[in-house]
Amino acid sequence: MHVLEVKLVSKRFADQERPAVDAVSFRVEPGEIFGLLGPSGCGKTTTLRIIAGFERPDGGIVAIRERNVTGLPPEKRKVGFVFQDYALFPHLTVLKNVMFAMRSVASAQREQYARGILCMVGLTDLDDRMPDELSGGQQQRVALARALAARPQLLLMDEPFSNLDAGLRDATRREVRLLLKAQGLNAILVTHDQEEALSFCDRLAVMNHGHLEQVGTPEEVYHHPGTPFVAQFLGRANLLSGNATGDSAKTELGDIAIRPHAHGPVLLSLRPEHLSLMATEKPEGAAEIVAREFRGHDVTYRVHYGGRAYLAHTEYTHSFFPGQSVRLVPREPAVVLRTVEAHAADGGREQ
């Protein structure tokens, strides 16, 4: 049984030409933390609001535990929502915020239950504070506790960590993930931060211009990006076009290994860490280092070759300097993205 099924959901706002969400379909499995990742304006928040019932889709179906909820108002869906700015009720104390809606708990036990949940999210002794007396991290926990107190079937989180400062963000993310896993809660996280999506989610969907580009585990979408957009959005990528014949393809970098098998014109993605540099004495026909970024554990080089730029990561043991001649050597097979014709057709549709 799926926890959530979204089927061909579309939504176009009256004042916009292009649909904000365009025939999006995906499923969330039990116990899973699912991510919706994409740049701002890609439709991920709208998708989340459609699941919550705040927006009505123009077409498609939203089903929670195999029950069609497309026409249900938000209060009938048993879906928790954590807002980006938390939306705590400013006129209520922390405890009253958490106790706001606990229909499933007998009224005599509500206060104790709320305290328990506050304790669970790591907040004690703050029960009587007003929301404006809390730090950002504390507000975030209250928002989470409030959503959990209603015992939702599914927890939706809209950029919940983006208002926290960097140091706090990592720790909070880790704790929230542990908590969700310990409670066996299903959650959907919306974020524009690829690192957050990769580390937080069990599976994720990458969205762009209202439609899903790819769904998969973090490893799948990172190592086997399906489209140029996914390749470039999840970390840096060198895009090459070439002509494939089975396991290899002829490209600007020469004959390189590819995966999976392909024939004909292809678009390839090669991550910077899959590209290594070899020193060479012969400047003619070689690549040239144009910039160097030291990043502690590794070094990123910008390399000019054949009239275009490539990125390569090397370990700290190698040291090259701008102006030096090098050879570019792929260490891993390049990933075949959607074929050139398909990409062109897709590009045409997007405009």
Add this chain to the structure above:
Amino acid sequence: MADSAALPMTASSARRTTPPWYLLVAPSAVGLAMVLPLLYLVVRAAEADPAQLASVVMHARNLLLLRNTLLLTVGVVAVTTAMALPLAWLVVRTDVPGRRLLTLLSVLPLSVPGYVMAFALLGLGGNYGLMARVFGLAVPRPSGYWGALAALSLYCFPYVFLNVRASLTGLDASLEESARSMGCRPRQVVLRVILPHLRPALFSGWLIVAIYVLGDFGAIALMRYEVFSYAIYTQYSGAFDRVYAAWLSLMLLALALIPVLLEGRLLNRARFARTGTGVARRTQRVTLGGWRVPALACVTLLFVASIGLPFGMLGYWLSQYPPWGELPRVAQAFLFSAGAAAPAALVAVCLAVPIAYLRVRYPSAMSRAAERIIYVGYALPPLALALAMVFFSLRAARPLYQSLPLLVAAYVISFLALAMGPIRAALLQAPRRLEEAARSLGLSPVAAFARTVVPLLRRGMLASMVLVFVIAMKELPITLLLAPTGYTTLSVAVFSRTSEALLAEAAPYAAAIVLFSSLFVGLLLRYEGRGG
């Protein structure tokens, strides 16, 4: 909360949803309650037979009325601007001493309604007037154009002052500084930066003043200056020519609605009173230096006229003719006034909340229209509205004729716009996500509204209620025409006694109004002091 940038986004996402039906009840009710009586006004006017019609419509007197009405409106707008503009500049942009007190004194005349101002002016001159009795000076009784101009200007200038002051306070000092750095001299800065910035505030101030002058009845009737509303009243009460009265009302209505229909948005932004956040930022204040004494002298002169005159006059009458025997009847009149004003305030707030909610949460052409209806109600000349209500109740709803509910309904139509301001401001502080959070926690739309938005609206609702209550307490023309027989409110008592030259007898009633209204001005100042 950090994410204020997300607000417009959620506001725009509201654009696409249609509001639930029950939100449309309030604006529909207001629209119906307004349009129906006006239809009866038209029906009544159309009853004229052709010969009568020609004589009524082509009456040469109409032109005179039009001329007088326009002259008075333009005159009051000009005089109030001449008073309010320098005063606002002095209070906001200079180091004049006692700015807080000056601000209070500039707003205080709002507690002296036009007909009380006229009462005070009338008591000044004539053989038995204050000047003759105390100073032995023979001063003619002010009347006609100049009397009406003085009374209305002294009452109305705070409206212009409030709008200009708010705009001046909000003027970014860096705009002026950058103009100076680009080589503008101070006078050029005034002409090229400050005045253009003040234009919308001036327009909305003028619009309120124009609406007030067109609709005023008390001051012009006491000064016997022949404008439309005076003619309507004499036709209605004296000559009993109802058809002519209906025609005159329609003409006045057309006159009053022209500016509103042309530019309704101005009223939207306009300030009717001191509500909202208005904490002056620390801008560079102009040092008055040697100009301090003349400036203070001018200001003192202004306040002597606008506050000293009515308060002094009331004090004089009350000391000459102690009102102790009259007090029970004053108390009765006060209760009558409050008995009509309190339900009006309550109903106005109950209607303003759904309409403001509709406007803020479901912005669309329809909700804009709903709001526009309310501002049209505010611009309706009260006498024309009251007359329409009379015709309507006589023809279609006889039991309502001269009943308290009809009086309250007319108050509500006339003053609903005042209730909108504070409620709308408070509503904008309650983001949509609070309700969404409550909905996702399992609350119905109505329960979510009641438990998340209403607590945040309380102060705005209170401010709206006080505003409508106090304005309705002072109301004269609607009360005069619609109050049940024997229902003598404070305003009616002041008017009827003053129009029969019984100034001493009118004084206790006028004093009650002024005292009560001053209290309200103080209340509003405190409300603003706490950050609106």
